[in-house]
Structures are given as structure tokens and as C-alpha cells.
Amino acid sequence: xAKLNDLLExxxxxxxxxxxxxxxxxxxxxxxxxxxNPKRYFLSRARAPERVELGDIMEFxxxxxxxxxxxxxxxxxxxxxxxxxxxxxxVMACVHNHSPGVIPYGVTGRKMRPIMHMCGTIGHEVPIxxxxxxxxxxxxxxxxxxxxxxxxxTLGKGRTALMRGHxxxxxxxxxxxxxxxxxxxxxxxxxxxxxxxxxxxxxFLTKGEVKKVTDTTTPQNVNRAWENWCRKAExxxxx
Amino acid sequence: xAKLNDLLExxxxxxxxxxxxxxxxxxxxxxxxxxxNPKRYFLSRARAPERVELGDIMEFxxxxxxxxxxxxxxxxxxxxxxxxxxxxxxVMACVHNHSPGVIPYGVTGRKMRPIMHMCGTIGHEVPIxxxxxxxxxxxxxxxxxxxxxxxxxTLGKGRTALMRGHxxxxxxxxxxxxxxxxxxxxxxxxxxxxxxxxxxxxxFLTKGEVKKVTDTTTPQNVNRAWENWCRKAExxxxx
Amino acid sequence: xAKLNDLLExxxxxxxxxxxxxxxxxxxxxxxxxxxNPKRYFLSRARAPERVELGDIMEFxxxxxxxxxxxxxxxxxxxxxxxxxxxxxxVMACVHNHSPGVIPYGVTGRKMRPIMHMCGTIGHEVPIxxxxxxxxxxxxxxxxxxxxxxxxxTLGKGRTALMRGHxxxxxxxxxxxxxxxxxxxxxxxxxxxxxxxxxxxxxFLTKGEVKKVTDTTTPQNVNRAWENWCRKAExxxxx
Amino acid sequence: xAKLNDLLExxxxxxxxxxxxxxxxxxxxxxxxxxxNPKRYFLSRARAPERVELGDIMEFxxxxxxxxxxxxxxxxxxxxxxxxxxxxxxVMACVHNHSPGVIPYGVTGRKMRPIMHMCGTIGHEVPIxxxxxxxxxxxxxxxxxxxxxxxxxTLGKGRTALMRGHxxxxxxxxxxxxxxxxxxxxxxxxxxxxxxxxxxxxxFLTKGEVKKVTDTTTPQNVNRAWENWCRKAExxxxx
Numbered sequence: 028x029a030k031l032n033d034l035l036e037x038x039x040x041x042x043x044x045x046x047x048x049x050x051x052x053x054x055x056x057x058x059x060x061x062x063x064n065p066k067r068y069f070l071s072r073a074r075a076p077e078r079v080e081l082g083d084i085m086e087f088x089x090x091x092x093x094x095x096x097x098x099x100x101x102x103x104x105x106x107x108x109x110x111x112x113x114x115x116x117x118v119m120a121c122v123h124n125h126s127p128g129v130i131p132y133g134v135t136g137r138k139m140r141p142i143m144h145m146c147g148t149i150g151h152e153v154p155i156x157x158x159x160x161x162x163x164x165x166x167x168x169x170x171x172x173x174x175x176x177x178x179x180x181t182l183g184k185g186r187t188a189l190m191r192g193h194x195x196x197x198x199x200x201x202x203x204x205x206x207x208x209x210x211x212x213x214x215x216x217x218x219x220x221x222x223x224x225x226x227x228x229x230x231f232l233t234k235g236e237v238k239k240v241t242d243t244t245t246p247q248n249v250n251r252a253w254e255n256w257c258r259k260a261e262x263x264x265x266x
Numbered sequence: 267x268a269k270l271n272d273l274l275e276x277x278x279x280x281x282x283x284x285x286x287x288x289x290x291x292x293x294x295x296x297x298x299x300x301x302x303n304p305k306r307y308f309l310s311r312a313r314a315p316e317r318v319e320l321g322d323i324m325e326f327x328x329x330x331x332x333x334x335x336x337x338x339x340x341x342x343x344x345x346x347x348x349x350x351x352x353x354x355x356x357v358m359a360c361v362h363n364h365s366p367g368v369i370p371y372g373v374t375g376r377k378m379r380p381i382m383h384m385c386g387t388i389g390h391e392v393p394i395x396x397x398x399x400x401x402x403x404x405x406x407x408x409x410x411x412x413x414x415x416x417x418x419x420t421l422g423k424g425r426t427a428l429m430r431g432h433x434x435x436x437x438x439x440x441x442x443x444x445x446x447x448x449x450x451x452x453x454x455x456x457x458x459x460x461x462x463x464x465x466x467x468x469x470f471l472t473k474g475e476v477k478k479v480t481d482t483t484t485p486q487n488v489n490r491a492w493e494n495w496c497r498k499a500e501x502x503x504x505x
Numbered sequence: 506x507a508k509l510n511d512l513l514e515x516x517x518x519x520x521x522x523x524x525x526x527x528x529x530x531x532x533x534x535x536x537x538x539x540x541x542n543p544k545r546y547f548l549s550r551a552r553a554p555e556r557v558e559l560g561d562i563m564e565f566x567x568x569x570x571x572x573x574x575x576x577x578x579x580x581x582x583x584x585x586x587x588x589x590x591x592x593x594x595x596v597m598a599c600v601h602n603h604s605p606g607v608i609p610y611g612v613t614g615r616k617m618r619p620i621m622h623m624c625g626t627i628g629h630e631v632p633i634x635x636x637x638x639x640x641x642x643x644x645x646x647x648x649x650x651x652x653x654x655x656x657x658x659t660l661g662k663g664r665t666a667l668m669r670g671h672x673x674x675x676x677x678x679x680x681x682x683x684x685x686x687x688x689x690x691x692x693x694x695x696x697x698x699x700x701x702x703x704x705x706x707x708x709f710l711t712k713g714e715v716k717k718v719t720d721t722t723t724p725q726n727v728n729r730a731w732e733n734w735c736r737k738a739e740x741x742x743x744x
Numbered sequence: 745x746a747k748l749n750d751l752l753e754x755x756x757x758x759x760x761x762x763x764x765x766x767x768x769x770x771x772x773x774x775x776x777x778x779x780x781n782p783k784r785y786f787l788s789r790a791r792a793p794e795r796v797e798l799g800d801i802m803e804f805x806x807x808x809x810x811x812x813x814x815x816x817x818x819x820x821x822x823x824x825x826x827x828x829x830x831x832x833x834x835v836m837a838c839v840h841n842h843s844p845g846v847i848p849y850g851v852t853g854r855k856m857r858p859i860m861h862m863c864g865t866i867g868h869e870v871p872i873x874x875x876x877x878x879x880x881x882x883x884x885x886x887x888x889x890x891x892x893x894x895x896x897x898t899l900g901k902g903r904t905a906l907m908r909g910h911x912x913x914x915x916x917x918x919x920x921x922x923x924x925x926x927x928x929x930x931x932x933x934x935x936x937x938x939x940x941x942x943x944x945x946x947x948f949l950t951k952g953e954v955k956k957v958t959d960t961t962t963p964q965n966v967n968r969a970w971e972n973w974c975r976k977a978e979x980x981x982x983x
Contacts, residue, residue, distance in 0.1 A: 053491035054384065073486075075494035100486070127453065130382050131461035134469045143847050143909050144884035145771065157469075164474030166482045167383035192382045192471055214844065220460060221937060222848035230851045230874075232909055235881030243883045247790075247817070252770035255792035292730035293623065312725075314733035339725070366692065369621050370700035373708045396708075403713030405721045406622035431621045431710055459699060531969035532862065551964075553972035578964070605931065608860050609939035612947045635947075642952030644960045645861035670860050670949055698938060 033265070034059060034202075035084050038069060041206050043260040044253075045124065046077035050209045053077075055124035055194065058108040059202050061086065065116065068108055072099035089113045090172060103170050110175030111182065111198055120202040122209045125194035128216025133157075133191040139212075139219060140231040146215035147232055147240025148199075148208045149187045156181035157191040167193045187212055203249045210252075272504070273298060273441075274323050277308060280445050282499040283492075284363065285316035289448045292316075294363035294433065297347040298441050300325065304355065307347055311338035328352045329411060342409050349414030350421065350437055359441040361448045364433035367455025372396075372428040378451075378458060379470040385454035386471055386479025387438075387447045388426045395420035396430040406432045426451055442488045449491075511743070512537060512680075513562050516547060519684050521738040522731075523602065524555035528687045531555075533602035533672065536586040537680050539564065543594065546586055550577035567591045568650060581648050588653030589660065589676055598680040600687045603672035606694025611635075611669040617690075617697060618709040624693035625710055625718025626677075626686045627665045634659035635669040645671045665690055684734075685727045750982070751776060751919075752801050755786060758923050760977040761970075762841065763794035767926045770794075772841035772911070775825040776919050778803065782833065785825055789816035806830045807889060820887050827892030828899065828915055837919040839926045842911035845933025850874075850906040856929075856936060857948040863932035864949055864957025865916075865925045866904045873898035874908040884910050904929055923973075924966045 038059050045051045053075040061067035071083040085101060086094045089109040093101055108121045132139050132155070139153040156178050158167055167190075169175050182188040182196060186208055189195045197212060199205030222229045232240065250266060257264035277298050284290045292314040300306035310322040324340060325333045328348040332340055347360045371378050371394070378392040395417050397406055406429075408414050421427040421435060425447055428434045436451060438444030461468045471479065489505060496503035516537050523529045531553040539545035549561040563579060564572045567587040571579055586599045610617050610633070617631040634656050636645055645668075647653050660666040660674060664686055667673045675690060677683030700707045710718065728744060735742035755776050762768045770792040778784035788800040802818060803811045806826040810818055825838045849856050849872070856870040873895050875884055886892050886907075899905040899913060903925055906912045914929060916922030939946045949957065967983060974981035 053494040073490060075490050077494055078497065125382065125384065127457060130457045131464055134381055134461050135465035135467065136469075137464055142851055143842065143911070145842065147883075159472070159475070164472055164478060166386075166478040167471070167475060168482075191469060192475070194382070218844060218847045220464065222851050224463065224941065225848055225854050225937065226852035228852065230853075230908060232884070233876070233881055236876070236884060236909070239881060239883040243885075251790060251792050255770040255794055258795065292733040312729060314729055316733055317736065364621065364623065366696060369696045370703055373620055373700050374704035374706065375708075376703050398711070398714070403711055403717060405625075405717040406710070406714060407721075430708060431714070433621070459703065463702065531972040551968060553968050555972055556975065603860065603862065605935060608935045609942055612859055612939050613943035613945065614947075615942050637950070637953070642950055642956060644864075644956040645949070645953060646960075669947060670953070672860070698942065702941065 031062065034062060035069060035081060037202060037265075038084060039079055039081055040257060040260065040262040041202055042071060042076040042079040043262055044206055044256040045122065045209060046075070047260040048210050048256060050122075050126045050213055051076045051124045055122070056102050056104070057122045057202075057206070058120065060112050060119045065112070067094070068112055070102065070105055070108055073102045104168050106172050106175035107169045107178060107196055110172060110179040111196065114176070114179040115182075115198065117200060118198040120199050120205040122197040122205050123194065124197070124209060126209065126213040126216070128213045128220070129189055129195045130192075131220065132216060133189040133193065133195075139189070139215060141237055141240075142215050142218050142222060142229070142231055144232070144236075144240050146211040147237050148204065148244055149212045149215055150185045151232075151234050151237045153187045153189055153212075154181050154183065154185065155189045155191055158193070159191070201246070203246070203253050204244065207249045207252060270301065273301060274308060274320060276441060276504075277323060278318055278320055279496060279499065279501040280441055281310060281315040281318040282501055283445055283495040284361065284448060285314070286499040287449050287495060289361075289365045289452055290315045290363045294361070295341050295343070296361045296441075296445070297359065299351050299358045304351070306333070307351055309341065309344055309347055312341045343407050345411050345414035346408045346417060346435055349411060349418040350435065353415070353418040354421075354437065356439060357437040359438050359444040361436040361444050362433065363436070363448060365448065365452040365455070367452045367459070368428055368434045369431075370459065371455060372430040372432065372434075378428070378454060380476055381454050381457050381461060381468070381470060383471070383475075383479050385450045386476050387443065387483055388451045388454055389424045390471075390473050390476045392426045392428055392451075393420050393422065393424065394428045394430055397432070398430070440485070442485070442492050443483065446488045446491060509540065512540060513547060513559060515680060515743075516562060517557055517559055518735060518738065518740040519680055520549060520554035520557040521740055522684055522734040523600065523687060524553070525738040526688050526734060528600075528604045528691055529554045529602045533600070534580050534582070535600045535680075535684070536598065538590050538597045543590070545572070546590055548580065548583055548586055551580045582646050584650050584653035585647045585656060585674055588650060588657040589674065592654070592657040593660075593676065595678060596676040598677050598683040600675040600683050601672065602675070602687060604687065604691040604694070606691045606698070607667055607673045608670075609698065610694060611667040611671065611673075617667070617693060619715055620693055620696050620700060620707070620709055622710070622714075622718050624689045625715050626682065626722055627690045627693055628663045629710075629712050629715045631665045631667055631690075632659050632661065632663065633667045633669055636671070637669070679724070681724070681727045681731050682722065685730060688730075748779065751779060752786060752798060754919060754982075755801060756796055756798055757974060757977065757979040758919055759788060759793040759796040760979055761923055761973040762839065762926060763792070764977040765927050765973060767839075767843045767930055768793045768841045772839070773819050773821070774839045774919075774923070775837065777829050777836045782829070784811075785829055787819065787822055787825055790819045821885050823889050823892035824886045824895060824913055827889060827896040828913065831893070831896040832899075832915065834917060835915040837916050837922040839914040839922050840911065841914070841926060843926065843930040843933070845930045845937070846906055846912045847909075848937065849933065850908040850910065850912075856906070856932060858954055858957075859932050859935050859939060859946070859948060861949070861953075861957050863928045864954050865921065865961055866929050866932055867902045868949075868951050868954045870904045870906055870929075871898050871900065871902065872906045872908055875910070876908070918963070920963070920966045920970050921961065924969060927969075
């Protein structure tokens with residue numbers, strides 16, 4: 028139980044870091060799967076990530092039903108998280124955000140590819156999901172399991188997927204690396220745009236390089252950033 | 267009377283948020299219509315939005331005459347607000363700003379269109395008003411009701427209009443959503459510029475999507491941002 | 506004497522504002538002409554503008570000789586100021602900076618022109634001075650009256666001139682408006698670059714508009730920004 | 745010994761300044777050669793530069809073996825530093841960073857050249873090293889002396905070299921000027937990209953200008969920035 032509490036505190040920290048690093052503004056959210064029950068996940072009530080506190084964290088079934096709402100209003104788009112956890116048993120954390128750099132890719136169909144080693148964990152190529160294709164005119168929000176599952180299918184076996192006119196989803200085998208990948212997906216977006224503006228011939232990471240970077244991005248590497256981000260977000264750091 | 271005071275405090279908060287979010291620098295202003303008298307509006311004296319205090323708020327007739335100036339100097343461009351309230355009974359709040367991203371659109375004639383769901387409330391296409399067309403060489407400021415009315419006509423039934431070589435006007439059915447639309451108009455400007463730099467074929471929100479986004483942007487959604495922005499601007503948050 | 510002290514305090518404030526507004530980094534400087542002796546000017550010793558204090562301000566002849574150095578090392582480029590005051594009796598304040606946005610214009614020969622009303626005081630078109638034309642390979646610094654006078658000639662009757670591979674010079678009839686013009690020259694640089702990236706047909710301010718804007722930019726307008734900038738730079742504001 | 749302690753404190757300051765100036769994020773590192781033993785250098789343990797403290801500084805042989813690790817984990821890429829010190833007896837300080845602006849150059853092959861006087865110390869043209877050419881698919885990190893020496897060869901007699909898909913290395917005859925060059929390499933990256941986006945004919949500094957700028961960039965010049973950066977990084981300044 029102490030361990031679970033630590034995980035939920037870390038989820039609060041993840042919310043604050045995503046805000047402090049400019050990945051989310053007042054919208055977007057991050058969840059973790061329940062460590063002892065793969066059919067459950069934890070996610071804040073509907074609140075700006077920078078404001079999220081421990082008391083805001085709610086437990087959900089994969090279908091998005093809150094177990095003990097206590098009057099707290101959940102995010103409308105919680106179905107993104109459940110659908111991803113349902114399809115991908117390896118995923119333990121999920122970020123949904125609207126980080127500004129990724130938007131131009133989603134609306135032009137331009138494929139994002141990793142431009143530098145720290146961005147290798149985004150994968151060799153980032154797929155794009157367009158809600159309009161299957162669901163027509165909506166408010167673009169993922170408000171049902173049907174939409175969430177369609178998005179999860181686009182994500183496939185990868186760690187990232189863009190959502191046209193909306194944002195992206197980023198997943199990982201543990202929370203810190205999902206946050207790490209979110210931060211560097213945004214950096215990649217800016218740098219790829221600049222590089223492709225300079226030249227049509229950009230040398231992205233090769234498939235082999237992407238694999239080696241991903242395999243050698245250890246929790247120790249991620250923690251070097253995590254310690255720094257904790258201080259910037261004014262949260263305690265635990266190794 | 268207590269209620270009016272709350273509204274004026276919220277107007278002060280709106281000034282601070284617009285500054286804190288980078289929508290205004292030392293110039294630009296925001297008003298609300300008098301809740302009990304549609305022929306009056308409230309607007310600060312001529313002061314940088316980030317510095318505005320409760321004692322700076324003045325009451326004006328729609329023609330821009332201050333009711334009780336007490337020696338306070340009004341904004342030269344207050345006519346923007348009066349002309350908009352005159353033409354549009356549905357409008358309860360009005361922002362005039364020079365947010366940097368919108369300027370390039372106004373001077374090139376490039377039409378802004380919503381690129382992501384949070385920007386849907388800017389409308390399907392943002393019209394551009396050029397003071398030079400009807401008023402020739404001026405200092406570009408809207409210093410008369412004639413100019414204000416001409417601008418309001420360009421705004422039409424929409425929520426946003428650009429002003430060539432100057433800035434924009436953003437309106438809404440209540441104050442918080444007008445501020446919200448101002449923040450996301452600026453974001454849209456930056457992202458559209460990037461996307462159109464990447465590709466000629468940008469998939470903007472469809473008309474149907476714009477309508478659905480606008481219809482489902484509830485005060486609850488806006489408040490998620492408002493709570494966050496209040497803290498950043500060091501102002502108390504009231505739901 | 507009290508009045509002179511106030512002016513020098515204001516010069517300190519100008520240094521801090523230029524830093525706080527991003528016009529200068531650790532380099533660049535700002536001077537005022539002596540109010541009672543047109544053959545003298547005041548300028549800090551060689552120090553980053555953000556660090557300048559009252560005790561750093563030195564008095565110089567127009568030729569750049571310090572009157573009472575007290576061991577303080579002057580800026581190598583003080584000749585910019587003296588040469589401008591020599592040629593232009595109407596100028597009472599002078600800023601030399603390397604604000605990042607103006608650099609690309611100086612090295613490409615692209616002419617800056619005012620894109621919005623707040624930038625009107627930069628003038629209808631900004632001339633470019635290239636030290637290489639007359640002085641060949643140097644370290645690009647204006648280290649003599651000969652170079653300063655050549656630069657001043659390019660400035661001519663205007664308020665702004667770019668220096669290729671180096672920065673710019675901005676002058677005004679009083680200190681606050683020279684700072685104001687410096688801030689908005691940088692903004693103009695960014696916005697013009699964006700607008701010209703979008704379209705070849707940018708509608709800049711007409712000559713008539715530039716004149717009207719310049720004529721109606723009153724100390725009251727400038728003070729609206731000055732009050733705000735003082736607070737941001739943590740300096741007291743005096744009207 | 746007191747002098748050595750001062751140097752190590754200055755190395756801590758250099759770490760903080762590089763972070764505060766946006767040259768490094770949570771990754772990247774900076775070293776100095778041992779002032780009394782050219783076969784040794786000092787470098788922090790593996791930690792984000794913004795967090796580095798005196799107790800983190802370790803001493804290494806040029807081959808990268810720590811002399812007294814005390815359980816501290818070194819940077820995987822310390823071989824960059826040793827290889828540079830081995831090849832270049834004139835170099836006393838070395839920065840390795842991933843400053844965002846340089847990335848697009850490394851992946852497109854576009855050569856960086858100095859665009860303004862403060863950037864002159866980057867050299868007339870910045871060479872690019874691609875680890876893939878000789879080492880094939882790796883995680884792009886310089887994890888051996890063989891890779892470090894190959895990189896150092898590309899650096900040659902210069903002060904800067906880019907690393908494709910990774911970052912850059914910057915060296916200098918003393919610590920402060922290596923930091924200074926790192927800061928202005930990043931600025932050059934941004935401004936060159938803008939200028940070349942405007943025009944194919946950019947007038948860079950001539951070879952003669954680069955030489956004169958480099959020769960006249962004195963410790964006094966660098967200290968003007970260093971004093972300012974110390975305050976921003978909340979570190980004491982010593983002349």
C-alpha cells in the first residue's frame with residue numbers, strides 16, 4: 028500500500044513535469060496501469076495537469092468506469108487510456124497531450140521520424156490517426172471506447188501516435204520513460220521541421236540506430252532527466 | 267452589487283491572464299458588458315493589462331463616454347468595444363489585442379482557419395479588416411465610432427476578426443471564453459504558419475467539426491484552463 | 506542636480522529594461538546626451554546592461570574621452586554614441602544592440618519595414634551599414650570616431666540603422682522612446698520574417714501611416730509600456 | 745590547492761550556466777584539463793548539468809578511467825573529453841552538448857558559418873562528424889576512445905564540430921571562452937537558419953574578420969558575459 032501511494036505521488040509528479048516542460052498546457056493527461064491489477068488504471072479527475080494533486084487521482088476500469096468517484100468529474104477522453112491498456116499488456120503508462128510541435132505533422136500527413144539520439148524512443152516512424160476517417164464530424168475528442176480502440180489500433184506496437192487536429196498519445200513500459208518520450212517527441216517535432224525546411228535530404232536515425240537507442244535507454248538515463256525535471260517542477264525526487 | 271464587484275474582479279483577472287499568457291504585451295484591452303444594462307460596458311483606464319487594478323475599471327456608454335472618469339484617461343480605442351456591443355446583443359465580453367502570431371495573417375491576407383480542436387472557437391475562417399480601405403492613411407488606431415462600426419461589420423456574426431497591421435478583436439458570450447479564444451487564436455496562428463510552411467495541403471477542422479467543438483466547449487472546459495491561468499497570473503480562482 | 510540624478514537613474518532603468526525585454530543579452534549599451542551640455546553624453550562603463558548600476562555611469566566628450574574615469578573601463582564602441590550626437594542635434598538618446606531578430610536582415614540586405622502600428626517609429630525603411638565596405642576586415646566593432654561617423658551617416662535623419670553581422674543603432678528625441686523603438690524593432694524583425702515567409706506581397710505601413718503613427722506616439726503612449734517594463738525589470742516607475 | 749578548488753567551483757558554475765543559457769537540457773557535460781597535469785581532466789559524475797555540485801566532480805585519466813570514483817557513476821561519453829585533450833595540447837576546456845539549434849545542421853550537412861561578430865569564435869566553418877560512417881549502427885553515443893579519437897580528428901585544429909543526429913563539441917584555451925563559444929554557437933544556429941531562409945546570399949564573416957574577432961575576444965570581453973551569466977545561474981562571480 029505504501030508502494031501504491033508512492034506510485035500515485037509519482038503520477039502527480041508526472042503531471043507537473045509535463046506542464047513544466049511545456050508538453051501540456053491546461054489540457055492533456057497521464058495515467059498508469061494499476062501495478063497489481065492489469066484491468067485497472069489511475070488517472071486524475073478533469074483538471075489541468077499543473078494543478079493535479081494526490082486527492083485528484085481516481086481509479087478506473089479499462090472501460091473507463093470510475094470505481095469510487097466521490098463526486099469527482101473524470102476526463103471525457105479517459106477512453107484513450109483504457110483502450111491502450113486493453114490492447115497492449117506491455118504498456119504500464121500512457122500520456123495524451125496536445126504538445127504544439129506535433130500538430131503540424133498530424134494535419135499535413137508529414138511523418139515524424141527521429142532526428143537525434145534522445146528522440147530515438149519515439150520509434151522509426153510515427154503513425155497518424157484521423158478520427159474523421161471513421162467517425163466523421165465530431166468535436167475530435169475520444170469520447171468512447173470505440174474511438175479509443177480505433178486509435179489504439181493505429182498506435183499498434185509502437186510508443187507514439189499522432190492524432191490529426193488534436194495531439195498525440197505516448198506510451199511506455201513505465202511512467203518515467205513515457206514522460207521522457209513525450210518531452211523528446213516535442214523536441215523532435217521542432218527540430219525535424221527546421222531540418223526539413225533547410226533540406227529535402229535529412230538523415231534520420233536508421234532503423235538499427237533506433238533499436239540500439241531504445242534498447243540502451245535505461246532507467247538510469249531517464250532518471251538523469253527525471254531528477255532535473257523534479258526540481259524544476261518543485262517536486263521531491265526519488266531514485 | 268456584490269455580484270457586480272465579482273465581475274469587475276474577474277475583469278481584472280482577465281487582464282492579468284491575457285498578459286501572463288502572452289496575448290497582450292503592454293497594449294491591448296478587454297471589456298465586459300454591464301450585466302444589468304446592455305447599453306454600458308466596463309473597461310480599464312489606459313494602462314498596461316498586466317498592471318490593471320480594480321480602481322482602474324471605468325464604466326462607459328456604448329458611444330465611449332465615461333460615466334464617472336474621476337480624472338482617469340480612457341483607452342483611445344475604446345470604440346472597438348462599444349461598436350461591437352451595439353451590433354451584437356449576444357456578445358458579453360470583448361478583447362482587443364496585438365498578439366504577435368496574428369499580425370502576419372493580417373498583412374498578407376492569408377486566412378486563418380482552425381487547425382486543432384482547442385482552436386475551434388475562432389470560427390471556420392477569420393475575416394480581415396483593413397482600416398486603410400475606408401479611412402486611408404491613419405495611425406491605424408480605432409479612434410471613432412465610425413471606425414469601430416466598420417470593424418464590427420467585418421466581425422459580423424463571428425467571434426474573431428483580424429485588423430491589418432494592427433491586431434485583432436475577439437468576442438464571446440462570456441468573459442472567460444473570450445479570453446480562452448484569444449489564447450487559442452494565438453496558438454492557431456503559430457501552428458498554421460508552421461503547417462502551411464510544410465505543406466500546401468493542410469487539413470483544417472471541417473465546418474461540422476468547428477460547430478461541434480464550439481457547441482461542446484462548455485464553461486467546465488474553459489474553467490479547467492481558467493483555474494490554471496489564475497494561478498499563473500497570481501489571481502484567486504473562483505468557479 | 507537632483508534632476509540630473511533622476512536622468513541617470515532612468516538610464517540605469519533603461520539598461521535593465523533592454524535586458525529584461527530581450528533586446529540586449531550581455532552586450533549592447535544605451536546612452537543619453539547631457540541635458541545641459543550638448544557636447545557630453547552619459548554611458549555605463551563596460552558592463553552587461555542587466556548589471557549596470559548608478560556608479561557605473563560615466564560622462565564622455567563627443568569624441569569618447571571619459572571626463573572622470575575613476576579606473577572604470579569604457580565600452581570599446583562608445584564612438585557610436587558620440588558620432589550620432591555630433592551629427593544629430595535632435596537626438597537625446599541612443600541604443601546600440603545586437604537584438605537577434607535584426608541580424609538576418611543585415612546579412613542578407615533585406616530591408617526592414619514597419620509591419621504594424623507599434624513598430625511605426627522604426628521608420629519607413631531601415632538602412633543597413635556594412636563596416637566592411639569602407640574599413641575592410643575588422644573585428645566588426647566600431648572602435649573609432651571614423652567608423653562611428655560613417656555609421657551615423659547611414660543612419661541619416663532616421664531613427665534606426667542596421668549594422669551587418671553585428672546589430673543595430675536606435676535613436677530618439679528622449680530616452681524612453683529610443684528604448685520603445687528598440688523593443689518594437691525586434692518585434693518587427695520577427696513578424697516581418699514570418700509574413701515574408703508566407704507571402705511575397707506583404708502590406709507594410711504606408712509612408713503616410715508611418716508619419717501619423719510617429720506623430721501620435723506620445724510620451725503618454727510610451728509610458729504605458731514604460732510603467733509595465735519597470736515592474737518587470739524590478740525598477741521604480743516615475744511618470 | 746586553494747587554486748584547484750576555485751577551478752572546480754568554476755566548473756560547477758560552468759555547468760549551471762550552460763543549463764541556464766539553454767545550451768544543455770538534462771544531458772551534456774563540460775570538463776577542464778587538470779591545470780598541473782595535462783594527462784588528467786575533471787568532469788562531473790553522470791548528472792544533469794543544472795544539478796551538478798562540487799562533490800560530483802571526478803578526476804579522470806585521458807583514457808577515461810576515474811582515479812577515485814567513490815561509487816560515483818561517470819558519463820558514458822567521457823571519452824569525448826579525453827580524446828580531445830590527447831590530440832590538442834592547447835585545449836584546456838571542453839563542452840559536449842545537444843543544443844537544439846545545431847541539430848538540423850548535423851543531419852542535413854549544411855555548414856554552419858559565423859553570422860555575427862559574437863559568433864566569430866566558432867570558426868570560419870564548422871565540420872560535421874557522423875558516427876555512422878565508421879562505426880555503423882550504434883546508439884550514437886561516444887562510448888569508446890576509438891570513437892572519441894575519430895571525433896577529435898574531425899574537430900582538427902578548430903574550436904567546434906557538429907555530431908550528426910547527436911549534438912556538438914566545443915573547446916577552448918580556457919573554460920569561460922569554451923562556454924561563451926557554446927552559447928554563441930547556438931545563437932548562430934538560429935540566426936543562420938533564419939537568414940538562409942530569407943536569402944541564398946548570406947554575407948557571413950570573412951576569414952579575415954573571423955581571425956580578428958577571435959584574436960580580440962579577450963578574457964575581459966568574455967567576463968562581461970560571465971558576470972551576467974553567474975547572476976542568472978545564481979552563482980558567485982569572481983573576476
